[in-house]
Amino acid sequence: MSAFIKTFEVGPQDRPSAPTIAIKDSIDIAGCATTAASRALADAPPAARHAQVVQRLIDAGWRIAGKTNMHELAFGMTGINDVSGTPPNPQDPALIPGGSSSGSASAVGDGLVDAALGTDTGGSVRCPAACCGVIGLKPTFGRVSRDGVAPRETTLDCVGPFARDMNTIIDVMLAIDPSFQPGKARRDASKARVAIIDVEADDDISRAVAGAMERAGVATRKVRLESMKDAFVAGLAVINAETWRAFGHLIASGKLGADIDARLRAAANTSAADLDAAERVRRAFTDEVDRTLEEAEVIVLPTMPSLPITLDAAREGTSVIAMSSLIRPFNLSGHPALTLPIPIEQSRMKAGLQIVGRKGRDEMVCSVAAFIEAMLQT
Structure with missing residues (x-):
């Protein structure tokens, strides 16, 4: 079990105190093959140049610690990989680490690096x-460069950072996004208007979210997003179609893991009608979220409706599709979304509090998260 596929150092060697960051194996590092943790891509040629986000990190003084492990081809939620190894969950090694950026979350949670990209x-x-008890941010779609990131074409995928504290998340965003304004991300958010989405989740998760918001003391109101479930289904259709287009040809190699081979074959059945319907839902859900955010700076909800399942349960076939039921809709809509670890009563596990903001207002999402983080530490 390893968070890393390959360790090395790239960056300011004359600055041993420079912060360290690990890079998911779907992001190019010059001289290193980008294999997406798949035997089918093991013979890929080394990348000719760094992905733009990697170059920006190096230019900003970060030291690259290596390539992190992942769910094969970034097409799975468990993080289990029987070829490159399954990264350990720092909260409980018996549990799945979550996917697909499993190694990045594991490396940060275990303190191997200061931050990671996924x-x-x-x-x-x-x-x-959320599975590993760390912070993770999905920026607004299109805000952070995907030059040098697989898959090349997508309407959903975003490069985003992991860290153990919000200050580091903000530092990474400053490095990878030239438009990011750290002053706004560090503003006092105590007066922010917050809408809490009414969703189905386990009682201990719901209580953890309610308790975190009570301790934060911000003004809240409850809302519903009526098309949330439709957006989840639509998001599945889009990701299936786009992953098939990117990686479907690898089935012929005979080198894919059994779960990925099966999922790709199923994804091939996504029809044009499915995608047309998904695009209608995308527009409707995006409009609904935008309308909700007219009356609030952010909306909050659980990141996942329950805690991660065990590795044994996942290997025995327990469905994990519901793990993304509260997450995937915001890939479809493109809004920035961050997960912050929050305490669960009488448990050593942390739940995830998801904070979603207006498009392009990633700094507001960060400022609210930093405020809640500070209040939970008092």
Whole structure:
């Protein structure tokens, strides 16, 4: 079990105190093959140049610690990978680490690095962050460069950071997004208007969210997003179609893991009618979220409706599709979304509090998260 596929150092060697960051194996690092933790891509040629986000990190003084492990081809929520190994969950090694950016969340949670980059197509930053008890941010779609990131074409995927504290998340965003304004991200958010979405979740998760908001003391109001479930189904259709287009040809290699082979074959059945329906839902759900955010700076809800299942349960076939039910809709809509670890009563596990903001207002999401983080520490 390892969070890393390969460790090395790239960056300011003359600054041993420079912060360290790990990079998901779907993001190019010059001289290193981008294999997406798949045997089918094991013979890929080394990347000719760094992905733009990697180059920006190096230019900002970060030290790259290596490539992190992941769910094969970024097409799974458990984080289990029987070829490259399954990263350990720092909260409980008996539990799944979550996917697909499992290694990035694991490395941060275990304190191996200060931060990590992952990608989030259907929850692949926020899911493993919530499973592993760390912070993970999916920026507004299109805000952070995906140059040098697989898959090349997507309407869902975003590069985003993991860290153990909000100050580090803000520092990473400052490095990878030239438009990011750290002053706004560190503003006092005690007066922010917060809408709490009414969703189905386990009682201990719901109580953890309610308790965190009570301790934060911000003004809240309850709302419903009527098309949330439709957005989840639509998001599945889009991710299936786009992943099939990107990686479907790898089935012929005979080198894919059994779960990925089966999922890709099923994804091939996504029809044009399915995608047309998904695009209608995308527009309707995006409008609904936008309208809700006219009356609030952010909306909050659980990141996942329950705690992660065990590795044994996942291997025995327990469905994990519901893990992304509260996450994936915001990939479809493109809004920025962050997961913050929050305490659960009488448990050593942390739940995830998801904070969603207006498009392009990633700084507001960060400022609210930083405020809640500070209040939970008092």
